[in-house]
Amino acid sequence: MLEVKDLRVKVGEAEILKGLTLSVPAGEVHAIMGPNGSGKSTLAYSLAGRDGYEVVGGNAALNGENLLDLTADERAAKGLFLSFQYPVEIPGVPMMTFLRAALNAQKKARGEPEMTSAAFLKRIREVAAALKAPEEMLRRPLNVGFSGGEKKRMEILQMAMLEPRFAILDETDSGLDIDALKAVADGVNALRGPDRGMLVITHYQRLLDYIKPDRVHVLARGRIVASGGPQLAHELEREGYDKYLKAA
């Protein structure tokens, strides 16, 4: 499903990803763990198509389609979703307005019929209720004045509405208390399915107690330096990243 081969990415003058290779089959959830500065967020932004992340080598494909030639919105329409570590505040644009515009823009790009307001409203109410997000929040400007937990809940709500084929969750656990973490994890787990892949980027093992990965990869100094089953996360929690940093 997601195939990343020998990806090299520069930010400014610095090469941050130095030949990263990763494969996530459909139906699986993979975790990427790594110390600060190892390139975790760079990987997320590069895959999503952010300006300023210059791909200097390698490739990345989703379902066999090259992602790197596409703009950020085209990648979204192909089914890629990035849940931000720091969701951006969008003053003056209510969540509902934004999400409906985004959903219909994606449908339009795929040549699918747009969703009617009635259908959209019904669906967003169901999703919000499942995530225990008050409906009033959906009418407020997106993320403006939201707490860390509320912002992450809104990210998962958007993901549930957009129904991506592949989701990247960048440090979704940061800034969450245990209740928010559980709510967010429940939301993510509900979206797991045989046709959907996910990449969960995290610094700590804690999130992986709630979102159980099929595989765990260690990212250090711009490369995947180790891969293994879920037990690898526990090992990292016990032993830290030191041995990988020395090896890398």
Place this chain on the structure above:
Amino acid sequence: MSDLRALLPTRRVETWKYSDLRAALADAELPAARTELRAASIIAQLAPGVTETQAITGDQVIEERFEGEGLEARAADYVVAPGARLTRIVMQTGAGTPLSLATVKLGAGAEYRQFVLAQGGKLARFETHVNAEGADAKVALNGLYMAADGQHADLTSTVTHQSTGGVTRQLVKGVARKGGRGVFQGKIVVERGAQQTDARQHHQALLLEEGAEVFAKPELMINADDVSCAHGNTVGALDMGALFYMRSRGLPETEARALLTEAFLAEAIPDWLSDDLASEARARIQVWLLGRVT
């Protein structure tokens, strides 16, 4: 023949520094100079007739529209009685040279609210001078300008607080495209006796493309010591972080830009505006944005 042309301000005149009226009216037919108006502002001199003072009592709303393609100068002089309220709404479209001058004097406890939407023209200038003479006078000045290629929109104002307990809230937002020019000149003066004045002035502008221009001259002159005054002025580009966030959810760049810009401008639409006028203002923003998105 008129010698009014000789009286037009050059750009050396401080208050017309960013708006070259002489150049804008180079080919215009101008009225004859009138000796009795010699001391008046150039806009009052260009306006037909003699500006008469209007006494405002109760709660009055004045709506003005500038839609012409040529020179359209209007001057008005209001005296708002103690406790009375004047609401003035100005909607400017068209591509001419609309010039507007409003002078407002406020009695004790009187209120002046104004909303100007300026789409710019060859040279569009909206000048407002409020003298809050009485105690506890309230002033709300909201403005919104959109300057496309070749369009010039100028919002100039002074608010003078002469008495205690006055309140001013000014919020002006604007956007300019390549070849467009926005001007904001806002002065708030708090005079010596005007203690407990609470004044806030904010101007924010977005340069939508390379080659767009916005000139801002915010001024706060405070001569009293027990006041609360704040001002903020920013001119910049759209937030790239917000733009990427929206695009990563599937919105194409032009749509994301339009949505962000609309939201930015709409903040200047005051909540006291009637629903009809607020929808009209929103629609004008949308049409302006869509009409010129490439």
